[in-house]
Every structure is written in C-alpha cells, then in structure tokens.
Amino acid sequence: MPKARTIYSCQSCGYQSPKWLGRCPECGGWNTLVEEVISPFKDSSSSLDIQVGQSSPQAINQIKLGKEDRFLTSIAEFDRVLGGGIVVGSVVLIGGDPGIGKSTLLLQAFEKLAVSGKKVLYVSGEESGRQTKMRAERLGISSANLFIQAETSLEIIIKSIISLKPCAVVIDSIQTIFTPDLQSAPGTISQVRESSGKLMLLAKKTGIPVFLIGHVTKEGAIAGPRVLEHMVDTVLYFEGDRGHPYRVLRSVKNRFGASNEIGVFEMKDSGLAEILSPSELFLAERPLNASGSVVAACIEGSRPLLVELQVLVSHTTFGIPRRTSLGVDYNRVSLLIAVLEKKADLSFINQDIFVNVAGGIKIEEPAVDLALIMASASSFRNRSIDSGMVMFGEVGLAGEVRAISQAEMRIKEASKMGFSRCLMPRNNTKQISADFNIELIGVDSIAEALELL
Ligand code: TYD
Numbered sequence: 001m002p003k004a005r006t007i008y009s010c011q012s013c014g015y016q017s018p019k020w021l022g023r024c025p026e027c028g029g030w031n032t033l034v035e036e037v038i039s040p041f042k043d044s045s046s047s048l049d050i051q052v053g054q055s056s057p058q059a060i061n062q063i064k065l066g067k068e069d070r071f072l073t074s075i076a077e078f079d080r081v082l083g084g085g086i087v088v089g090s091v092v093l094i095g096g097d098p099g100i101g102k103s104t105l106l107l108q109a110f111e112k113l114a115v116s117g118k119k120v121l122y123v124s125g126e127e128s129g130r131q132t133k134m135r136a137e138r139l140g141i142s143s144a145n146l147f148i149q150a151e152t153s154l155e156i157i158i159k160s161i162i163s164l165k166p167c168a169v170v171i172d173s174i175q176t177i178f179t180p181d182l183q184s185a186p187g188t189i190s191q192v193r194e195s196s197g198k199l200m201l202l203a204k205k206t207g208i209p210v211f212l213i214g215h216v217t218k219e220g221a222i223a224g225p226r227v228l229e230h231m232v233d234t235v236l237y238f239e240g241d242r243g244h245p246y247r248v249l250r251s252v253k254n255r256f257g258a259s260n261e262i263g264v265f266e267m268k269d270s271g272l273a274e275i276l277s278p279s280e281l282f283l284a285e286r287p288l289n290a291s292g293s294v295v296a297a298c299i300e301g302s303r304p305l306l307v308e309l310q311v312l313v314s315h316t317t318f319g320i321p322r323r324t325s326l327g328v329d330y331n332r333v334s335l336l337i338a339v340l341e342k343k344a345d346l347s348f349i350n351q352d353i354f355v356n357v358a359g360g361i362k363i364e365e366p367a368v369d370l371a372l373i374m375a376s377a378s379s380f381r382n383r384s385i386d387s388g389m390v391m392f393g394e395v396g397l398a399g400e401v402r403a404i405s406q407a408e409m410r411i412k413e414a415s416k417m418g419f420s421r422c423l424m425p426r427n428n429t430k431q432i433s434a435d436f437n438i439e440l441i442g443v444d445s446i447a448e449a450l451e452l453l
C-alpha cells in the first residue's frame, strides 16, 4: 500500500517543498510553510463525484443565452457590483476584514431572494444555526425559503445542496470548510483550494451560484489568496474603516461585468443600508473655503464619485519630514510632491505632508493627481480654493496636465452636485459638447493651475 506523504506548503502563495523551510523561496514570507499530509488514495465513499458531463465543441452562434441566466437580489448596489445581478453557475469570492459586515450583507441579500420566492441556502461554518437566527432576528429576517445549515464538512454540504436544490448558496467562510480527502487542517491552503475547487465544479455543473466568504490576512489578502482569486469568476472586497459606518463593496475581478465597480453601504443597527448617492455622502461634512481641501471628480467602475481630498502641510519639528497618505497611493504622493518642488518651486524639504481622502474611501485613479497638487499647494501657501470648484486630471513628470477618460461623466456629476467651476486638462475641454451649466477651466500645466491660487 502506498504511504501517506508529507509536504510543506506555503500558506500565502501555495509553494510546496518536501522539507520544512524557514522562509518561502517563492514569496519570501517567513515561517509560512505548514506541514500537510497528502493521502495517496481517495476514499471514494466519502468524496462525492461531481463529474462534468462529456463536452463537445460548439459553434459560438449555436450557444443560446436565456433571460434567466442572471437574477437580481433587489439590493441595487450589490447587483451593480456583481455586474447586473447574480450569474447562474458563477462562483463569487467575498473578502474583507473580520467584523466588516460580510455575513450581514449576504444574509440580507439572500433574504431578499428568499422573499421573492427563491429557495436559498446559507451554510455557516462559524456560527451555529441559532447564532445565525439571532443575527437574522436583529435584521428582521424570517423567510421560509431561507435555509440555514451550520456545517463544516464539504461532503455533507455538497449532499445538502444537491438534495435541497437551492437557487444560490453562501459558504460563510471557506476557511472553515474541510474535506476528509485531505488530512491537513481546515483553513490550510490545500483544504481551501480543494474545497473551492469542488464547489466550483458543483456550481458549473448544476448552475447554482456559490458565494464564498473569505477572511483576509494581516497583509490584506484573502488567506490562501492567489490560488482562489484566479479560480473564481468574481472577487469582491468589502472594505471600510471601523471608525466610519460606511462600507464599500468593490469588485477587483469580474468575468461578468466591470471591475473596480463599487457599491456603498452604511452599517446601521438594523443591518446594512444602501447609499444611492455616495457623492453627497462623501462631501457632507466638507469645510468650506478651508486651505488644503479640494473636491476631486473620480470614476469608480462605471460610476462618477466626488470626494474630498485633504492635505495638511506643516513644519517638521525634528528630523526627517513625514509623508503620510490615507486613501491615495503613497508613492503617487511622493512623486507629485517631487513634481511640485521641481516645477512650481515650492520647497517641502522641511515640511510634513499628510494626505487623506475624507470618508475612508480609497482612490486609485491617476485623475486625482491634479487635486492632490492643488490641495498640497493650497495648504502650503495657506490659501483656500474656491469651494464651488471641482477638479480632475493626470499630472505627468514634466508638470504637464494630461487628459483623462470619461471627462463628461465627471462634469455631469459635478454639475448635478451644484458645483460652478471645473478645473481640468485643456485637451479634455475640447471633447465636451453638451452644456452642463458649469464653467470649464482648461489647463496645460500645473504652473497654470497654480495661478488660480
Ligand atoms: P458581520 O457581518 O458579522 O461581519 P463579518 O462576517 O464580515 O465578520 O458584521 C459584524 C459587525 O457588524 C459587528 O461589528 C456588528 C455590526 N452590525 C451592526 O452594526 N448592525 C447589524 O444589524 C448587524 C447584524 C451587525
């Protein structure tokens, strides 16, 4: 009989080695290798065979799409992030810090499905049925179509999915699920990979969409991350600051819709509430005519979003000047500060710089560059910028202001929010045909933009 084999696999990148190593040669992580036992034979009675039927090549125009290939949860923000509803047979991974509201969001979405007459299953490996019920009571959920199962064994879960035939399934935390085919502990990379693989096969074969909830490691990646991210169809991150009630659901990968789409929610006593006009929310507490505060027009996914960008430049008390950035990439901030120093003759050598995007949201677009430059200069010179002005534009290393995409959408949103002036790249002004009742100020370089101060 073949012997069971022991391997050591890295819990963050999946690298495997026959002997233990202190440092993973693949990803460089220290002490990430964990012993896992691989049994050479599979107990066929315990594993459920989900065989994919024989396939044959098909002409693409012969493949029929039905209307029923997507269905809505009627939580509009959630549906939009998914790319327009849940796709039949898809596997969606939802990651986020503990306590951010992943379980709450999915329980609420599934309740909506249950109320509309669809049978749904919520598998919790972390909480007992009663604990889930307690949460549900708080959220006012009690639909006969919502089934709860507290289970961690993959085989039992697959059996109940096959016998219940629900419309959709949630696995509340993939890290708690284990399959007896592998001898390693639940939550290890092999278990996570194997369990997700089987659930994926089940989803594709039966057409039942599966939502996997995944915990996030200290470094911010979903544990067992890279292996899962490319397996599943859609990866959503639920982010937000514990101190703020606002939560942002962001799609980082989506085979069925735009990536980087966001949905904004507010955590209340009675669960998560959708926020349909996030610009209004992010600008709500804006100080008017304060130096260092500007409004930037960004696009997240397919939606324009106005955010307040704040920069504080203050004298360094001792040693090396500090640069701190929240919500904007740190390297981008350093780069733009260097451009300001070189091209606009502002010296930040003995100045600390703190950057913050109000409301705890993260902006990754380069369109925020111009706003960052203006806010830094405004704070440095202690001169405020007209609070009726909104801005966008990418800044190059030569200090030029470059055109960006979807300018019209940003202007439209700014005009809707009552802004009267818009500072933008000159090249973009030529493309705007419609009149949005807002004054467009086109600039070619940061020097030109800074004259406004
Ligand atoms: P939860 O969904 O359990 O987070 P996760 O599954 O991501 O770990 O959310 C728990 C947090 O949400 C907890 O801190 C309490 C808060 N909460 C509310 O504020 N209101 C509510 O109605 C619920 C159910 C939770």
Ligand code: MG
Binding pocket: 102, 103, 104, 126, 172
């Ligand atoms: Mg949870």
